Amino acid sequence: MESLDHVSHDQISTLHEDQFIGTEYINVFATLPMGIINNYCELIDPEAVKQELRQLKALNVDGVVVYCWWGIVEGWAPRKYDWSGYNDLFMILKEFNFKFQIMLAFHDYGGNGLNGSMEMPISLPKWVLEIGKENPDIFFTDREGRRNTECLSWGIDRERVLNGRTGLEVCFDFMRSFRMEFDALFEEGTIYAVEIGMGASGELRYPSFPHKFGWIYPGIGEFQCYDRYMQQNLRNAAKLRGHAIWGRGPDSAGYYNSRPHEAEFFCDKGEYNNYYGRFFLKWYTGYLINHTDQLLSLTRLVFEGIQLVVKIPSIYWWYKSASHAAELTAGFYNPINRDGYAPILEVLSRHGVTVKIMYCGPHSQDDGEACADSGGLFWQVMRSGQDLGLTIAAEASLSCHDSDMYDRIVDMAKARCDPDHRHLAFFTYLQSPHIFMEQMDDLQLTELGNFIRCMHGDATQF
Template sequence: MAISEAEQPESPYSGTPYIPVYVMLPLGTISMDNKLAEPENLRKELETLKSVGTDGVMVDCWWGIVEGTSPLVYDWSAYRQLFTMIRDTTLKLQVVMSFHQCGGNVGDDVFIPLPKWVLNVGRENPDIFFTNRGGVRNPESLSFGIDDEPVLEGRTALEVYYDFMQSFRKELQEFLEDGTITEIEVGLGPCGELRYPSYPETQGWKYPGTGEFQCWDKYLLKSLKNAADMRGHPEWGVGPSDAGHYNCMPDESDFFRGGYKTSYGDFFLTWYSESLIEHGDNVLTVARHALGNMKLAAKVSGIHWWYKTRSHAAELAAGFYNQSSRCGYTPIAKMLATHKAAFNFTCIELRTAEQNTLFPEAQSDPESLVYQVLQAAWAVQGVEVACENALPCYKRSGYDQILAQAKPKGYTKHSLVAFTYLRLTPELLEEQNLREFTRFVHQLHGTSMPSILNEGSC
């Protein structure tokens, strides 16, 4: 898709700061049997991405594949083959340490569970997994409660994460040293995000349900009880019994109608959110030791539904104690600053008006949420901010929304350090979609762009 210089008019974003663009590779790029899937086709797709100006790609390193069969037995061979291919195309690489399950929902075409040996431990001790009030376990990721509990064949969860990342550094050091790998995003929870698995589709959650608190495994309950005892209120050492179920609306449960504002509600939400941040702090600490001075990042999910309500119920259930009187994201940014880790936020492409048209009952406001989070993160010294889109996006109006958030009018002080596009698909590489993506890349780069027609909506 060659474009002559004469076809490159000035963009309204010409001369703005250069924001590098990465594209997430398909979830199944490395197959469950630890092989590089369709290497020749992938090579062609990488060359196409490079030809339109893409800076790099993002790749999940799946714990369930690399250490899949036995503890402390790692196989990075397929990733070495993949990284070599990426380096040969001169693309850069964001790597995700993916300590979570991939897929498992209806319609998913890729399913990568946690390592078999971990699931075997979970059969004997299901409390290693997050648990809701009904006692239902979630094997998508490990409970934060076992970070320091030696329940994984004699190792704590933090030791397991450290050993995995240390093995990565040892086996793939050359790609760190030659600059192919520019960043390592450390998985901190379900979907690799710093949050609780409060809205699992595998357990029947449907948008825009508030979700459920996830603190009923014995390890988190012990932590909660200890916190309540220290406050002199041992009766507070239990999770809320009146917060409804996954698909409740906020006004259908006593807790989100007003219980969250009581002394107990504030105590519980403070403990719940601080436990989340402490987990992120713990994992990033061992990541820094394992990975050295490599640039780190952490992903924070954009829980935009019920943002317009007083309770912010969905955010609370996910672990973000965000209210009109307190910002739930500033403490996260401060924690990331101590590790010099980038704050990677999602849902930057969503438009409030469109969400309100599609789901008026959700009282969603993604634009205000994104604005709040970016401002909160930028206000913390030492934190860089990156973003991703949350849903597939191929048309101009969606890209324009991303640009409006990434490069707001009149901004001079702050900008994103990177944008990662979800995701490389056959649809993205269709001619018209690729033309729109090329235009978008040039605008994020702040350079002259190819002339692209056919406006649309995302």
């Protein structure tokens, strides 16, 4: 093979592009910053948004992702929905002829921005937090009794504890309000897809590794099933199983920052694989699956005929260990001897959902000690989903301006060795919270442009 030592950086970029000329067109979306709408549902800086959109348009980005926050729109009183800031934003997006995806966010946002910046925090609705002061069991709870106000516990999916409504009903009402408010955008096909926030951080998972409780990577996290509603359900399940003594969470599962070998439940030949452990983990993941099935059933009533998206997290640390402890606490019963994603993907397939998988890229130096394998996890979920006929998309878990990362993403999105020529439906690029392009130099912009052209299968210059 001819050496490439004498080839310039620009020539290498062109050579890489040429590999993808004429390949499938994959839409590239950019996520708009979280804080462009304030807590009073006002668009903060329309001119700055327009400037950013002009620059994204120049790069041939296909569309944007907009987070619509439950805590903002229904923030002050139950059933009082204010969409004014989003109306203003969507009118601007229409001017630029962007496709846009909507993320209906039923979780909070801490305001911790990327690159050391800070954004406005977004909580759950104020009236929900007031209810939580009287009844803290509406929130996920750990073994020490700490309440996580990031999102509502699935234990109240059918409990009328939110001013006469259940957890599922407040989600349904919010979705229905959105559909009625922006029905014209659906009719004209402007909205490309709707992503449904299913749990912590909008991902389909329990809030098992919260920084607010001191979790630090690569801690295994903790089970989040100690509110009274989930505990009652666990006790009932144990009685039905014929072993009432199993109606409790494990006592030996360690703490947020434990390692698997430090906890009897997760260590090699640990309790996770005995009779009680298998019962508990099947119940725990079953709660996640049941929540998913019920919420998507209601979602389909609101968004019939609309592309729906659900995000699967990338909990890749301890993936090479036997128990996969971090996945277990997050609700994915995926130890080394079991495919824990297939039952969840089967539910998503039944509802015709597009699965968005978080893509984390190569590991850091610290990941070796954590038995991490983000690539192995990604391909497990992707292949399981494809085998079920699911449409697969991906999202970068971190903002990146690195050509090596772009190369990895394109190779992953368009697996040329796949005999069935399967490829991603779309890719979402995570932006920095501040005005995106101001932080990028000319080389970074060039590399991003090359990446987008490769994703489009088009090597034409700007």
